[in-house]
Amino acid sequence: MSSPIRFAHRMTGLKSSPIREILAAAQQSSVISFAGGLPATELLPTMEGWVPPATAGQYGPSEGEPELRQQVVEILQKRGLTVTSDQVLITAGSQQGIDLTAKLLLDPGDTVALESPSYLAALQVFSLFQANFSDLGSSAEQLNFAQVERVLQANPKFSYLVPTFQNPTGYAYSADERSQMANMLDKYQIPLLEDEPYRELDYASDTAHVPIAAQLRQAPWLYQGTFSKVLLPGLRIGYITASQEFMPSLIRLKQAADLHTQRMGQHWVSQWLSSGKQPAHVDNLVVQYRQRRNAMQIELERHFGAIASWREPKGGLFFWLKLHEPQDTRLFLKAALEAGVAFMPGEPFFGHGDEKMGYFRLNFSHSDPAQIATGLARLKKVFEQGPRSI
Ligand SMILES: Cc1ncc(COP(=O)(O)O)c(C=O)c1O
The missing domain is CATH 3.90.1150.10 (Aspartate Aminotransferase, domain 1)
Known part of the structure; x- marks a missing residue:
């Protein structure tokens, strides 16, 4: 049967x-x-002896804990990306940012422009939303901007990039590639999802790695980071920030997905950051x-x-x-x-x-x-x- x-x-x-x-x-x-x-x-780091505030067991705001959102603003400011705390949404890891962006932007048959190879769990999410992929070029070496332009001219729904120490190739865009990519996204007004879980794990420290999102003038953007690789992945705490026009819909999607990110972890991260140990x-x-x-x-x-x-x-x-x-x-x-x-x-x-x-x-x-x-x-x-x- x-x-x-x-x-x-x-x-x-x-x-x-x-x-x-x-x-x-x-x-x-x-x-x-x-x-x-x-x-x-x-x-x-260990969480031994840490006592969460009594309120952390109660339901909280979908956007995330205000103190942590403000700390994320300061982290982003140091990277060269200026946002206000109402542009920050605390997510259950940056994997959730990929999922929310896909829900926000993708209809079946839409195209996502990405580097090849790309982060496989992002490919998995975009495939779930029945997206097609178009190949911006190899993520293992310098981009060929003639190819990038061909792909962006075809008007993909958005572009997904991991410009700093990419997964899987480890490649980092040069300052010139970043500004060329920003110009090209601006020219064709293609939204960008920039995903940066690895930027702090920098073994050469010879380049500033200014986010592409910070260099956009026209194209809408989303930019995300995570505490998984530099604190505790088991906490599942990340963040997404975006140009203002995305925020109301992103927050509604977050609400629909899980109401809010778990508060205990948010409090722990916030307290760890303010302890000065990071x-x-x-x-x-x-x-x-x-x-x-x-x-x-x-x-x-x-x-x-x-x-x-x-x-x-x-x-x-x-x-x-x-x-x-x-x-x-x-x-x-x-x-x-x-x-x-x-x-x-x-x-x-x-x-x-x-x-x-x-x-x-x-x-x-x-x-x-x-x-x-x-x-x-x-x-x-x-x-x-x-x-x-x-
Ligand atoms: C490029 C990229 N994005 C997102 C993630 C997901 O990270 P998180 O643990 O914050 O959900 C990873 C994890 O390996 C990753 O490599």
Whole structure:
């Protein structure tokens, strides 16, 4: 008998995220995981002894806690993006900002212009809303603005960019690319969703990385950040800010989604920020993650130098590798997990129906240098043995 459930048509667009499945398999303590974008567990600040205010158990405002919204305004000001606190909405992580933007802007068949490869959980959300994708160019190297212009001329519904230490490639736009992109978005008046979870994890600190949103004069924009990568991802606290015309609808959508972001976490983040501990905490993360990035670079040269190419990332959490002889890297995953190492195959990051073979992503923040050495030695053996059918 066929099922009596009539799933919404949009569910056909919702693919299971391979990341969740790989992360579940990588949970076993015997597995060294380079798969997710997880912070180092031992570097997470503790919440021990913290007592939430009594009011934090009550329902709160959909926009978020006023004190935290004001602190976000100050964070953004330092980046060069001037907003008022009524332009800030506290979200359940920046993943929710992607979901709200998709609900706000996408009708079935609309086009989102994005870098290729792009953040796969954003692709997942946009696909759920039955969007098509158009490819602005490779996110692993400097953009070709002739191609960007062709794509924007075709009037996509909006553009989704991760300009600072992109996921998965680690690439950061130069100052010139940022201003060219802003000019081009302005010229065609294409709304921008700029997503910046990684900008503080900067191991070179040689560039200002001014947000593209701050350079727009005509095009409407949304810009988001998160406390996941620089505080506690389990809290699920992020923020989205936008040009004024978006705010009333965004707040109504937030209300419809979950009334408001959990207040305990908002209070904790707010108190942590006002304690003055955050700058030293981020400095420490940068020192530790730079060491891990360097350790991975050395071990990659040792084990993968002959079979793959990559660029050392200047920030963020990932190496993005390309095999000299392209093969479907998903076919190495089962053997890798059996060998006690997890990695992220690259194919799902393309997701445009033109999946490119032979790329994979490695996270370096979650494992210490000794684990990085052991894990990459294991992974090298798996790649030497060749692909296996799933
Ligand atoms: C580009 C990008 N956007 C958004 C997110 C989601 O982050 P959050 O934990 O704040 O929801 C991630 C997480 O890896 C990401 O890489």
